[in-house]
Amino acid sequence: MDRVRSAFNGVMRSERYSRFTLQPAENGERHAEVKLSDDATDDVTELEAQGSPSFRPAPLRRSRWTVLYVVLGILLIFVIGYVVGYASHQKPQGEPVDCGVQKGVKTDGTTTERTMTTTSSAPAAPVAPAPEPQLNWKKLTQLLAEKLTSQAFESSLREFDELRRSAGSEEDKSLANRIFDSFKRLEMKPWTDIHHVQLPMPDSQRPNRIQFGSEVFKPTGYLAYSAVGRVQGRLVYGNYGRKEDLDVVQKVVELKDSVLLLRAGNLTFAEQVNNAAMKEAAAVLIYPDPQDYPFNTDTELYGHVHLGSGDPYTPGFPSFNHTQFPPTNSSGLPKIPAQTISANVAQTLLKKIGGLESNTSSGFKGGLSSVSYNLGGKESIIVEVNNVLVNSELHNVFGVIKGFADPDRYVLLGAQRDAWGNGYAKANVGTSVLMELAKAFHEMVENDGFRPRRSLVFASWSAGEYGSVGATEWLEGFISSIDRNVITYISLDGVVLGHGSFIASASPLLYSLLQSTMKEVKSPLGDGTVYSMTVRNNGSWDTQVMRPMSMDDPAYPFLAFSGIPSVSFHFIKTQIESYVYYGTSLDNKDHLSYQTNRRTSEMTATAAQFAGQMALRLVHDHKLSLDVNRYSNLINKAVLTVYGRIKKLLRSGELKDVDPEWLNRARSSFKRAADGIGTAVDNTDLTDPEASRILNDRIRMVEHCLLSPYVSPIDTPFRHLVFGRGSHTLASIDVSDTKQLRTQLALATWNLKACANAMMGNVWDIDNEI
Structure with a gap:
């Protein structure tokens, strides 16, 4: 037996691989040396490298008797192991013993019972306890409510108050x-x-400032991502800065190169500044009017004017590890300076703004006392923004x-x-x-x-x-x-x-x-x-x-x-x-x-x-609580609105050679796909983990597939067909530009159609109507 063991160990040692080493040959070429054992220095095979060298172990130099001993030893070990294993797994026969009741769990959390019997004469082996039944919905919500108490939040609100x-x-x-x-x-x-x-951040060495005549104001509030610089222009009051507000003002006052004074509210700061820039204004000042903000009139406002989200200096990609990205800025960064001021400062400006009085029917009047809310356009003002990164x-x-x-x-x-x-x-x-x-x-x-x-x-x-x-x-x-x-x-x-x-x-x-x-x-x-x-x-x-x-x-x-x-x-x-x-x-x-x-x-x-x-x-729940039919109704309404507008222009002759029928068919495909998910819900055994997961993935896919694949996340980060921002959305389809309209219809059609295909699940269920 010792001889068998020695021979077996010798073979195993000889088969042990180590590293490959390349050593220079005398003729300047490189050779691959393969060592099969650290101590087997005389068993070395040298292969001359020609192109891609192939490596193989050196042939074994063992006698036939050694090989025979190894084979016999392996067989002996195998037989002994088999006999021992067989003997240890024998169980005595016996009488049947009642093992009690087995519990199962339904999808609603209730339990079912059935009696099980097995045969054994020996005492039953310890059985692992059955898994706890899933808590029903009423018990779950009760537990949650018991833990989320007002007393718990009194303590938590104090803990995180900074x-x-x-x-x-x-x-x-x-x-x-x-x-x-x-x-x-x-x-x-x-x-x-x-x-x-x-x-x-504001620059502590050079604070932002506003100069109107002989008066100079240095507000502490500011708007992040404002363009920096010093501009001068005629002061014009523009209400909330909505497109309709600026259209009213532009009929009587030139907005180009003006400094617009707007009151906060109705729109985000970013939207207000963007609307002003579209009218070619030079700068924007925003204040909280007492009619909308009934607090102290010296209160400062803070915010940002990036028409987007995330870091605008790394649009579309993350700002990890100080990585040096190319100098790309978000398309949502404003090109003009913007600054917030208090209601007190706004009152001073509006008292001296001059110009025509605003139309009371258009809702331009605010809550500042002793102010007529004239439109201005007469007096010059300087705005200086010095924020630093x-x-x-x-x-x-x-x-x-x-x-x-x-x-x-x-x-x-x-x-x-x-x-x-x-x-x-x-x-x-x-x-x-x-x-x-x-x-x-x-x-x-x-x-x-x-x-x-x-x-x-x-x-x-x-x-x-x-x-x-x-x-x-x-x-x-x-x-x-x-x-x-x-x-x-x-x-x-x-x-x-x-x-x-x-x-x-x-x-x-x-x-x-x-x-x-x-x-x-x-x-x-x-x-x-x-x-x-x-x-x-x-x-x-x-x-x-x-x-x-x-x-x-x-x-x-x-x-x-x-x-x-x-x-x-x-x-x-x-x-x-x-x-x-x-x-x-x-x-x-x-x-x-x-x-x-x-x-x-x-x-x-x-x-x-x-x-x-x-x-x-x-x-x-087994099934995700996401209602696809709600989306189907919304998209149906949005597409039919576009379809009706185009059909009306086609009938009047204002529009030619444009067919919205494909978009309408894509809408129908989306509707059929949504109905297909509803049918699948009714016909799926939701207790089957695999079937439930496949169904839920189809439901979950709906939102993601509505992201347009045809626009850049750098230029148009909000790619959603319904809730995004840009010319790719259903709401932005422009019937006045025929060339642009064709492209918009095509992209919206295929976006919607691709979403319908993704919702169908299996490739053989895809509707190829379009």
Whole structure:
């Protein structure tokens, strides 16, 4: 036996490979030396390298008797092992023993029972306990509500309340570290996503200034991403700066090279500046009029004027690791200076502006006393903007609760933690809701037997005040994979702005989920639900609740840039009264307490329950709670509007040789694909994991496939066919330009048709009508 073992070990040693080495030969060529053993120096094969050398081990120099011993040894070991294994696995026969009841779980969480028997005369071996039955929906929502209490939020709101939390500051990073540590304590495997960006800041050495006659003003508020420089022009009052406002003014005052004075509201700062630039204005001044902002008239405004989201100096790609990208700027950066001023400064300017008095019927009159709101165009003013770019490091922080069936599919909940000042409603409330939801879901999994099918990811973003910079850079960094995995994004920013009513902005896929959640979550004001609190007099639900999603909405880049179904919602004081303290130093605990009638913690708990219940539904059910039919109805309406306009012009002879029928057929294809998903839902066994996953992927694909593949993410980042911005959208199809119209129709048609094909799932089900 020892001889067999020795021979076997010798063979194994001789077969051991080591490194390949190349050594120069005498003729200057290179040879490959293959060593089969470190100590076998005499068993070397030298192969002369000719082109691509091939390597093979040296032949073994062993006797036939050695080979025979090895074979016999292997056979002996195999026989012994087989005999021992067979003997150890024999079981005695016996009498049947009742093993009791086996429980199964239905899709609604209830259990079924059936009796099982087996045969054995020996005592039954220990059996692993049956898995806990899935908690039913009522129990889940009850558990969630019990954990998200007003008392819990009183503590959380105090914990995350910061006097200063500007993006990239030490306070911002410190808060990020605290959130990271909290996720770590909850065993949520936290990670950090770091970006290096340039954020505009006022120059302390050269403050921004405005000179009007002999008076000079140096405002402390500012607009990030404004063009810098010094311009001079005639001062003109333009109301809110809407296109219709500027059209009215332009009829009586020349806007080219003027400095437009606009009051804040109705539009984002970026849209106001963009409209002014389209009229060839030289600069823009924006102030809060007392009619819209009933606070101190010396209050300064802060904001940004990038007509987009993310870092405008790395458009379409992420700002990782100080990577040196080519000098490309976002097409949404303004070309003219813009600056905010207080209502007091605006009053001084309007008293001396001169010119014709504005038309009272056009709504130009504001709330400043002793001011006639003349249109101006007579007096010259100088605007000087000296903002500088500051290198800043942004930290996004994430934590995850992994799903038990489809962990690679997840619902993302996010909140920004930065603000211009205290940012109590803007950042503190959302951060508190994020952390309490993470804690509640963790406890439900660890202690209460909750088993989410899909994962929950919690994200704390930085630089939200600069246009969702942290969130957008993350989306750009993982653009090739995120849309395949994220089911829905739920924004927690500004969820509590008052009490008494409720509004939301969302992808149509989430309308039904929003509506059902409103009917289930109890109203914080007493009896009834959020739905009964908001929808009054049997009015239309979507008319009273739903709002268009603006570019400043934190959920907008997720929807229009990445094609992820997204939602943001807000508890507000009344349907017509907004929270006016955003972007000011007045966004603090006292002002939010006034807006909520001193019930901030109760309102925050209700908002957390609302977001948590939406997330619960999305990770709990076999089928995703996304309603494709809502999208089908919206696209049907949008396409028929374009189709009707073109047909009308064709009949009148104003338009020729343009056929909108293909776009109409693409709409029909989308409708059939949506109906096909509905049929698949009815015919699919949702308890079958594979069938359920295939169906859910078809549903989830709808939003992403509406992103136009025909436009550049650098020039047109918001590529969504319905909610994007640019000439590719259905809403922007221009019937006045025949050449442009043909291209727009073609691109919209194929975008819609490709989406319908993707929704069909299998390639053999694709409708090839177009």
